[in-house]
Amino acid sequence: KKLVIIDTDCGIDDAQAIMMALAAPHVQILGITCVFGNTGVENVCQNVLRVLSVCEQGGIAVFQGSGGPLVGVRSPFSDHFGTDGLGDVIEDKDLQWEKKVQREHAVNAMIRLVSENQNQVSLVALGPLTNLALAVRLDPCFPKNLKDLYIMGGNMEGKGNVTLCAEFNFAMDPESAYIVLEEFLCPTYLASWEYACRNGLTWEFFKELINQDAPAARFMKMLTSKCRAYSKEAMVTKRDVYFGPCFVSYDAYAVAACIDSTVVTEVIECPVHVELQGSISRGMLALDRTHALQKSHSVFVMTKCDVAKFGQLLLESLRQPCNK
Numbered sequence: 001k002k003l004v005i006i007d008t009d010c011g012i013d014d015a016q017a018i019m020m021a022l023a024a025p026h027v028q029i030l031g032i033t034c035v036f037g038n039t040g041v042e043n044v045c046q047n048v049l050r051v052l053s054v055c056e057q058g059g060i061a062v063f064q065g066s067g068g069p070l071v072g073v074r075s076p077f078s079d080h081f082g083t084d085g086l087g088d089v090i091e092d093k094d095l096q097w098e099k100k101v102q103r104e105h106a107v108n109a110m111i112r113l114v115s116e117n118q119n120q121v122s123l124v125a126l127g128p129l130t131n132l133a134l135a136v137r138l139d140p141c142f143p144k145n146l147k148d149l150y151i152m153g154g155n156m157e158g159k160g161n162v163t164l165c166a167e168f169n170f171a172m173d174p175e176s177a178y179i180v181l182e183e184f185l186c187p188t189y190l191a192s193w194e195y196a197c198r199n200g201l202t203w204e205f206f207k208e209l210i211n212q213d214a215p216a217a218r219f220m221k222m223l224t225s226k227c228r229a230y231s232k233e234a235m236v237t238k239r240d241v242y243f244g245p246c247f248v249s250y251d252a253y254a255v256a257a258c259i260d261s262t263v264v265t266e267v268i269e270c271p272v273h274v275e276l277q278g279s280i281s282r283g284m285l286a287l288d289r290t291h292a293l294q295k296s297h298s299v300f301v302m303t304k305c306d307v308a309k310f311g312q313l314l315l316e317s318l319r320q321p322c323n324k
């Protein structure tokens with residue numbers, strides 16, 4: 001089986017992405033590590049536990065990680081997926097959630113799981129990269145022991161979704177994004193914000209997706225019921241500049257690339273750089289297509305996707321629980 005660790009700031013698109021990995025018969029999730037991002041890390045842990053329980057996969061270990069960025073004060077949480085990250089629709093909160101989270105810190109767990117399975121683990125990062133940056137500081141061999149790394153984050157053309165120039169996951173912790181892209185020399189695949197937006201699906205497809213007759217689909221329908229990120233009208237009228245007119249499940253693009261490489265049909269292979277200074281460019285990703293920076297390590301920046309195949313993976317992911 002393909003061994004995978006998912007690092008997440010579990011908002012609704014992270015939930016969808018986790019379900020995609022859970023549904024893949026050839027994938028074994030070794031653990032899910034949580035980080036702040038869409039909401040506080042405590043909410044993130046609860047959200048992941050909820051997703052696992054809906055998919056009847058409660059045996060997968062969940063670890064609590066960093067609650068803020070490496071440097072500076074955490075930016076206010078966005079309400080993109082509601083204040084709890086899952087659309088503010090869950091009323092029966094799990095009061096026992098803390099007991100269900102492992103005692104081991106997420107960063108220690110990542111290091112342990114990867115060193116127990118050297119060069120076999122794919123790491124998929126769906127939130128700010130703080131846990132990954134801490135992992136390489138604690139264990140410099142961590143990236144070398146990974147099989148590969150899939151990141152949802154960054155941008156290709158200097159146009160951001162939360163600041164003028166930066167994508168959310170990089171903007172929330174630019175130093176960590178910088179460390180990871182400089183120091184993780186394993187094969188690294190990047191699903192940028194533009195990649196996701198350009199390979200979006202129709203709102204008709206979204207309806208078909210959430211109206212499937214299965215617990216996971218009903219759950220997703222509930223999560224997206226009040227959330228403006230899943231409203232066609234909100235996307236088309238107010239946020240067109242940012243999100244475009246399509247249904248875009250950002251984090252699922254990184255998981256899809258990890259579990260089925262044929263979903264990605266075109267990449268740019270080049271070195272990249274994360275801006276740390278700059279009053280408007282902090283957190284921006286720059287692609288060094290001409291090798292001007294003379295860096296020796298390149299990453300694979302995904303540019304085109306087999307949207308039909310991706311859509312199929314989404315459909316399958318909401319037909320859970322499945323027999324794995």
Ligand code: BDR
Nearest residue numbers: 011013126168169250251
């Ligand atoms: C990214 O930001 C988060 O809000 C989403 O979960 C995704 O990881 C998109 O910019």
Ligand code: CA
Nearest residue numbers: 009014126127
């Ligand atoms: Ca995310």
